[in-house]
Amino acid sequence: MEVDFLETTQFKRILFGGDYNPDQWPKEVWYKDMQLLTKADINEATINVFSWALLQPAEDKYDFSMLDDIIQLLTENHFEIVLATSTAALPAWMVKNYPDVARTDFEGRHHRFGGRHNACPNSPTFQKYSRRLAAKLAERYGQLTNVVCWHVSNEYGGQCYCDNCASAFRVWLRDRYNDDIKQLNEAWNANFWSHTFYNWDEIFPPNDLSDAIGPDNATLAGLAIDYRRFMSDSILHNFTDERDAIRDYDATTPITTNLMGTFKDLDYFKWAKEMDLVSWDNYPAYNTPASYTAMCHDLMRGLKNGAPFMLMEQTPSQQNWQPYNSLKRPGQMRSMSYQAMAHGADTIQYFQLRQSRGATEKFHGAVIGHADTDQTRVFRETATLGKELAKLGTQTLGARTPAKVAIIFDWENYWALEYSSGPNVLLKYVDQIHRYYAAFYRQNVSVDFIPTDLTADEMATYDLIVAPVLYMVKPGVADALKTYVKNGGHFVTTFMSGIVDEHDNVYIGGYPGPLRDLLGVWVEEFDALPPEQSNQVIFNDGETSQCNLLCDVIHLEGAEELAKYGSGEFYANSPVVTTHQFGQGTAVYVGTQLVDAGLDHVVEKLIDQLQLTHYQTPNDVELTRRQVAGSTFYFLVNNTGHSTTVDLPIEGVDLLSQKLIPSGNLAVEPFDVKIIKASTAV
Template sequence: MFQRILYGGDYNPNQWPREVWEQDMRYFKNAHINSATVNVFSWAKIQPAEEIYDFSELDDIVDMLSREGYDIVMATSTGALPAWMVKRYPEVARTDYEGRAHKFGHRHNACPNSPVFQKFAAKIAGKLAERYGSNPHIACWHVSNEYGGECYCENCAKAFRVWLREKYKTLEALNAAWNMEFWGHIVYDWDEIVLPNALGDGIGWEKTAFAGMSVDYRRFISDSMLDNFKMERDSIRKFDRETPITTNLMGTYKGLDYFKWAKEMDIVSWDNYPAYDTPWSSVAMRHDLMRGLKGQPFMLMEQTPSQQNWQAYNSLKRPGQMRAQSYQTIAHGADTIQFFQLRRSKGACEKFHGAVIAHAGTDRTRVYREVEQLGRELEALGNRTLGSVHDSRVGIVFDWDNYWALEYTSGPSVRLTYVEQIEQYYRFFYDRNYSVDMIPVDAALDRYKIVVAPVLYMVKEGMREALEDFVQKGGVLVTTYMSGIVDQSDNVHLGGYPGPLRKLAGVWVEEIDALAPGQYNEAVFADKSRVKCGLVCDLMHLEGAQSLAEYGNDFYAGMPVLTKNAFGKGFVYYVGSELDAEGLSRTLRMAAEDAGVSPVIPEETGLEVSRRRAKDCSYYFVINFRKEEAEIPACLVGKTDVLTGRQTEAGEKLSQYDVKILQVKE
């Protein structure tokens, strides 16, 4: 997709006088910065009034960057509305969850179903493409910015009804899908459908009286914003047929079904902002998810070179940390490293957000020196890792419908949250350096030996068949409590849990207990060893599966908590309660052994080791994220570190945030 690793980030010279631009060019050149993302929030600048477009300043910026040989990431500026537009056409602003129609303010503030917004956004994207599309320095188009949020205005209500008519065709089908006999909610006219916010069936921001309706609204909002993206993309394509088009995503952001979005994007890009206490496994999981969206390398559109400003505690990245994080990003599939931002803003709410050039306005800073060092290294690394791939045999299912539906449920436990559950299973594989793909529910499963689908609450049409086929042919499936419960409309699969997975798992879950914080049960294995379990406890009966552990306490002591079922040539592990780390690793070790999957290197190590395969060699990214020094694994001794050109030696140690990229012919 790109000829080199794009290294740079968001750049807003329009916020600075011209003499600063010239100074920036010198600083950036010395830091080996080769890319800039411009025009992200400049709509009011390039269209100061309805009939007036003024590209003079942007022309100057593009000319300057082109002269300097930058790869320009050109944004379409539609992530924030101009004030004049909201004043003249109040419908372009959003109506919030409480039903309040917003005035002008903030960003990400356009109603996705406003025809006025759509008209203006499509037009400005087209004008930008017409003007800059033939410039060979434009490396990528960046539509809007961090799509997100929702709207509950009258235009959205009308569009939702149209969306529902297309989906359900008849009101009978809609009433059945949402189970509207409940509380006598039956609708007899499409116009009787009310949006599920605080004025309707919403209960607080995250709960609802009708999950079927609220999940549909999330699907609708995701689709509405995706339509906005496609509209701008298509406007660009009229003038520029080749340059890749993206928009920056946000990891496990709840509001948008990124698997659906990725199908419309040429390349996935995302913004990585872990907090000071985010586990490295969680960061790695999000990278793998972003790579998994298209099964291709991605762009890191934003990270801070030093600190954030919007989190509770915005700690500095320690010396070496930004470099280590950048290589972790590349290790998991990134082909670009971009910062937000290149020069720190003087005012407004992001003035404390880190940047390559801080308020002191000089290159004599720790952060600049670290950016310069990384720039030098990436330039030397060249294009050798670009486009290289992962060959994971472990797939972990991630599904936005499931995310929404699970968290809308009233019961059994408020602590049952989707991403946290997925992270627990990911962490086992991460800690042991297995390469993992994060996959959608409709993924081709053939390439995987083990598929892990925690809390697969919503089992949609076709999934039972796909999973049965996978196991039948010899795959290993791991699934858990709160799986197989509902269909795509959040109606229960009747006949006993886990519904469509019952035959496959060989168990019947009769009841689900919920344990409050501090309460726990125990899982007792055949060798009498015990581990803690809790959160929810499935009370289940064996229907062909074998019990690997049973509950140790309470009135269901002796009932199975962990089972294994032989199905065709493969196996299904069903985990009936949230096991502690020891119980979970014991379970997943058995499953991984049955599946015959191996980690990237056979040795156990505290280092993060990932592999990207290029045409005629592999690159092993070895990173130490722990405080303690760690020895280079024996199997990686004598390999060439492409960052230094030196060969690794036996007993060599990596300190915290040390990185090696080892080239291995294989």
Template sequence: MINEKLPKIWYGGDYNPEQWDAETWAEDARMFKLAGIDVATINVFSWALIQPSEEEYDFSALDATIDRLYKDGVYICLATATGAHPAWMAKRYPDVLRVDKQGRKRKFGGRHNSCPNSPTYRKYAARLAAKLAERYKDHPGLLIWHVSNEYGGYCYCDNCAAAFRVWLKRRYGSLDAVNRAWNTRFWGHTFYDFDEIVPPSELSEEWGHNRTNFQGISLDYRRFQSESLLDCYKIEYDELKKVTPNVPVTTNLMGFYPELDYFEWAKHMDVVSWDNYPSIDTPVSFTAMTHDLMRGLKSGQPFMLMEQTPSQQNWQAYNALKRPGVMRLWSYQAVARGADTVMFFQLRRSIGACEKYHGAVIEHVGHEHTRVFRECAEVGRELGVLGDAILDARVESKAAIVYDWENRWAIELSSGPSVALNYPEEVHKYYEALFHMNVQTDMISVEEALDKYSLVIAPVMYMIKPGFADKVEAFVNRGGTFVTTFFSGIVNEIDLVTCGGYPGELRKVLGIWAEEIDALLPGQTNKIVMNGAVGALNGEYDGSILCDLIHLEGAEAIATYGEDFYKGMPAVTVNKYGEGEAWYVATSPDKAFMQGFLKNLCDKAGIRPILDTPEGLEATVRTKDGKRILFLLNHNKTASVADMGESVWTDALTGETRRGAVEVPAHGVVILTEGDASHV
């Protein structure tokens, strides 16, 4: 478990008592008890209060807050407050201010506004983390450290330029190697001195969103900035661990956030935490996929749901309320997929600035007689009933989808073939089909071992990193099923094209080579014509976005294109390789194809759904001590019924024995543990 001091699913969230008075604190304490709140994340943006000047530190208010909360039964998720530097620091040391992509030097303001390569920022951030660790190392209320907050944003200042050159020397060893990696003989870009290299801003190589003259330069700058921000995190992590080696450390991630390589970040986090803010129209399957990605960052280790809103957000275009029951439903969706905490932003609504209309457990009305508070209190009561029954339970999957941030950067910078190509959305198309079948799926990195899986899918694997093709070949050879798609195997890890025919290093295992790639206009499709029935697949389907024109080199064409000059060329292929199969889907198919295709592959691989349920009723299992915990999550506006057959389960919240038909109310949740509790 995350910390044995609190052996249950943690319940709470961000709390900003510095914005309130003593009378409000007392009321908060009363209402926290009513809601079952047992963890507060504090000190997230309090650097200016703690350090009013360069040499002055004042921890008195923080001391009082931690003591007061702990006395009232609330444990502490203690942030290091380094997400926004103080105004005096920006005034006295302008090197802490970022330079944006347009070359403009920032003024003080906002948050996440510090240059990650500023010596000043790193010095004072490390010092503050060390002081916090020393001061609170023995406090019984300290559960976990929360470093900074929602890292993100790039900087293009002179400090970053100098650090980028050092990074390049370390990565490539020589300027000749840099020139080769970036193909600088194109457009006369040969560098003769490292000092000639500048960041790829809109003053140099880039323009607009993800548009660049030199993909290699821009790709490396994204790697460098992700590592620079990670270094800032690691500086604080090291200071905290020197003093409190047994207190876990995290920082809150943001799902599919594009700028940081979270697989690399997770290696340096004791536990992954993330902030879940779907829109009202975000597919529930996409949220589920994001939970699975967060779980996959540390090879299946349970994660923290650090933030969600109890009701509405304030920063989206249309900030709809969460309908009755939805907050509870989405909270348990996180738990069902590996979360061992349910936490909110925020516990009490602010009265000013840009988050005053962001939802909270305690609304502006200030009392407990609100729909939102009643729902929060009910979840708090239920988590108390569950106790430690779910803690550390794992999600076991035989199917996996490969996701890679560097691959995403390379695709987005690729300068073609289509602006409609969206890597996370293409990944989601495959995940969604498995989700609707209730097939549990891990989201994994290219570094993850494949041995435990029967089915591995790598959509749009444009960039093939060293060793990945060999790993795939070994996986398929010993009986695994591998799937990849159009625009795969194009470049290596430095974004240079692998010559000899697409899909490059995957050509052998797939048994094909691709000659050209056609980009279809918005709304335009080609036909995927099945060459006879294949499991649940038969007839014709639509393919969109891109169409690879491929030739067979041992593979079999399962389907062909139905239109245009490449009518009759393979659109879907399978290659027998050793004991297994490697599939290639040469276009982006419609949902009907996806559903039949994935069902066919799962059937052949012996992967069974958790449960056959009506549309909109999600079934997920976590396993602990050999026993299954089944979550039934109804995303429908009406009740749904799951047929449990003759198996016997116990309702984890009521203790009732359940078998046969189990009704789940609209937007409701049923949690069942394996076996009859009355016989235990």
């Protein structure tokens, strides 16, 4: 598979730092910050994220004097700089003078100045001034050796439904449908509810004033999905505009923007093709499973074909914007930082380095808190981590994660499945992805995330590909999967797969549509279970489990039954989990939502069948691998607040303690971490 990224090994060390906003403070505070941050072995600052109003106080005036001073101070104190373009929040004068830059929301209200992430992506005014600012920054600072990365905008997202977006959407549609409105009507099944269009200007964005049925449903799902595609493309164009403006003055420094895990609005696989490296912001809640955080790290790594990523933001202690902003427990920030490294991070960065004294983020945690001292638990823990990372040096930089299992994650499936009216309001795309990921996580099986557009040859890198709820099967996907399995690959998919085409029109002839011959089954109908109901599943080997949410009524067409429904429903004793020999490989179909024990049973059988590398550890204690230049590093991370014992299958030197770690039983303290450079690999 071709690799289309700049290697993050161009960083000379693990970047350890984060967002820094000295423009919110007088200069005497800056000098104190340099002393404190240096004491914590912080070596990087992300600056200029929200400074547009300071950099451009008026339409015809730019002022870089404060930014000059900030960069000079950071340079004198040997900080590397991630330089942002400031375009994530508009200046007030721009909204006042050019109202087109503000968004129109889902309810049809045109916004005034306020907030952030507030620009209409199709505003000619925004496009003009954002490009111009990015160019001026690159011209002024692009040749500085300690500017090691460009950070375009910040946490892109949101939707706009203004007239500019409506006009641009029609242009986008004409291109997508070859200027043939009949083709569009067919794609959208537009005869439904008298929706046939005869002129392009009859089409409007699907918001609350037009064709949306609430924010998560739509009259014509094809229209709503196309608007999602269009808006993701529009915002991506904002990114590439600024990226290209930077490249006019700086040809080599990597350019990124911070993504947000499973964030729904943007097709991150498409975005990653335009980014030099992936960065993302990790903000789990107090009750987020460790497996979910690991999944998000692996998804971000997968966007660039397994390349290491930047952990651009995390909090050293607590957030301020979640319902319950619990403190991280002693040691937890350290373990979460190393969990990110275990799954592919080559940087550890925070929001933020100094805590704001006012406005909405004043209670968001920081390395330097409101106490304004180094005598805090958070500062001490940060400094301890900084010293460890400094000693670790460059050993792990650029290391890859070897994986023989891949899970398909597809944003268009995400949108389409959740626009569907039925069959069960509790059916959510990311939930289903996480359930399967978590089953492999519990066995410490490394997982890559892949898009749907890989060729069969690219898929052949993996022994097993899993595609939960592959609801939308786009052109070429079924054929690639069939070739992959026919040539010896193994495939798992589930209920609500193979249902619709790329326009959300159902494949006629029986579910799972174009996957039917691959799976050797056809599904007559599916039963949606309310939360209080469940069914029994009986496996051929005698194991039993419960299932819920959806139950397919399945007919075998060459597949073999691996499990059947228990008694209680008219489809009792009919197959629910099947396997089908297809060429040299196999395809497994799971026609219901198994509870964890049942899903673990399926996954354990696959691990045994395919002889996948896995490790047994206590719950939420993970053992992962990264490899670089002939060295293998095992990251043992206790994500829990209690002590435990691990039967370690390898031996080597712990890079953090410099102690030899023998194989066998190893006591692990709460939130403890070992990075073991293996003398033997398992």
